[in-house]
Amino acid sequence: MLQCISRIIIFVYYTNIMKSKILSVCLFFITVMPCIAQTITDIDGNIYHKVTIGNQVWTKENLKVSHYNNGDSIPNVTVAAQWGAPIGAYCIYDNDTVNVDVYGFLYNWRAVSDSRGLCPDGWHVPTDAEWTVLTGFAGGDSIAGGKLKAIGTEYWIDPNTNATDDYGFSAGPGGYRSYNGSFELKKGYGLFWASTDTNADFAWKREFAYNNGIAQRWFYFKPTGLSVRCLCDTLASSLNENKKNEGIQLFPNPASDIVNVAMGDIKEAMIIFYNSIGQIVLKATCSNQINVIDIRDLPPDLYLIQMATENKVLTQKIIKL
Numbered sequence: 001m002l003q004c005i006s007r008i009i010i011f012v013y014y015t016n017i018m019k020s021k022i023l024s025v026c027l028f029f030i031t032v033m034p035c036i037a038q039t040i041t042d043i044d045g046n047i048y049h050k051v052t053i054g055n056q057v058w059t060k061e062n063l064k065v066s067h068y069n070n071g072d073s074i075p076n077v078t079v080a081a082q083w084g085a086p087i088g089a090y091c092i093y094d095n096d097t098v099n100v101d102v103y104g105f106l107y108n109w110r111a112v113s114d115s116r117g118l119c120p121d122g123w124h125v126p127t128d129a130e131w132t133v134l135t136g137f138a139g140g141d142s143i144a145g146g147k148l149k150a151i152g153t154e155y156w157i158d159p160n161t162n163a164t165d166d167y168g169f170s171a172g173p174g175g176y177r178s179y180n181g182s183f184e185l186k187k188g189y190g191l192f193w194a195s196t197d198t199n200a201d202f203a204w205k206r207e208f209a210y211n212n213g214i215a216q217r218w219f220y221f222k223p224t225g226l227s228v229r230c231l232c233d234t235l236a237s238s239l240n241e242n243k244k245n246e247g248i249q250l251f252p253n254p255a256s257d258i259v260n261v262a263m264g265d266i267k268e269a270m271i272i273f274y275n276s277i278g279q280i281v282l283k284a285t286c287s288n289q290i291n292v293i294d295i296r297d298l299p300p301d302l303y304l305i306q307m308a309t310e311n312k313v314l315t316q317k318i319i320k321l
Contacts, residue, residue: 042065042120043068044067046064046065048060048061051168051170055249056130056133056231057232058232060168061104062104062228063227065105066090068114068117070117072116074107075090076091076092077091080182084223087110088112091225103175104228106174106175106225107227107228108224108225112195120230122234123233125230126230127264128194129196129264130231131192131204132217132262132289132290133249133290138215142213146163147165147167147169148208149164150170150171151163151164155187156210160210162213172190173188173190173210174190176191176226178225188210189207189210191205191206191208191220192206192227192229193220193226193228202219203219203222204219248263248266248307248309254320254321255318256320257294257295258293259292261286261290263287263288267310269286270283271283271284272307273304275301275303298320300321302319303319
């Protein structure tokens with residue numbers, strides 16, 4: 001059954017019109033989760049649960065698909081000496097199928113970046129910027145690892161430091177397969193590809209460890225086999241006027257103290273806040289990958305955010321609590 005989860009936010013404020021104070025009550029109905037099923041199915045028939053974190057919808061489990069979206073098979077390379085071959089490929093940790101249900105498959109970056117598509121239709125392997133949006137929403141790289149890791153030591157080795165799984169992302173320690181074909185670090189580390197490369201040899205990844213709460217951003221050699229999570233092409237919040245805002249995302253929404261601006265592929269943007277009566281109340285120039293805007297001094301209101309890039313003006317609404 002399709003469901004929508006909504007909430008009502010009420011602002012009460014006074015306005016001075018013709019020297020008379022008039023009490024105004026504004027009710028905003030915000031759909032927090034879109035009307036979508038709570039699972040997706042890949043081309044092989046594997047079922048994945050969805051988890052909504054901020055404006056993003058992720059798969060809760062690691063990918064374990066053996067075909068690209070057009071039906072072509074992805075080679076399952078079991079022989080260590082053949083793993084580094086220049087083809088898209090996947091493997092199972094230790095070539096033991098007992099690991100599949102918990103840890104999924106490990107893919108090299110050629111498979112991740114293949115134009116035939118690794119994730120189900122309507123989903124994609126997240127970019128480096130989209131991973132940064134996730135870890136930013138979870139408090140930043142220094143603490144996001146703990147908030148995104150599965151709790152306990154059933155799958156992680158002790159002590160699984162700071163694991164709270166606050167958002168249900170449940171990152172697990174699937175380990176990796178080295179470019180030389182050896183399997184390493186299952187139960188100790190979870191490493192996940194981004195679809196963004198740094199050069200011809202390396203691409204970005206996120207790493208979660210058993211002994212700290214960090215979500216480490218670093219790059220890995222492309223022939224390495226890492227885990228994959230999929231991200232929905234459509235943002236979760238109906239407040240977005242542009243589905244992807246050309247790569248710019250604002251979160252959290254609603255917000256009380258700060259608004260984070262994730263720039264994606266945009267190099268620079270002028271951010272302008274308009275209040276509900278059309279006045280400009282705040283301006284900021286954003287040029288970093290993640291920018292923090294202090295909104296503590298703004299009164300509660302529904303704000304229209306104008307984001308002016310080099311060749312386009314984008315808009316989004318955000319609520320200040």
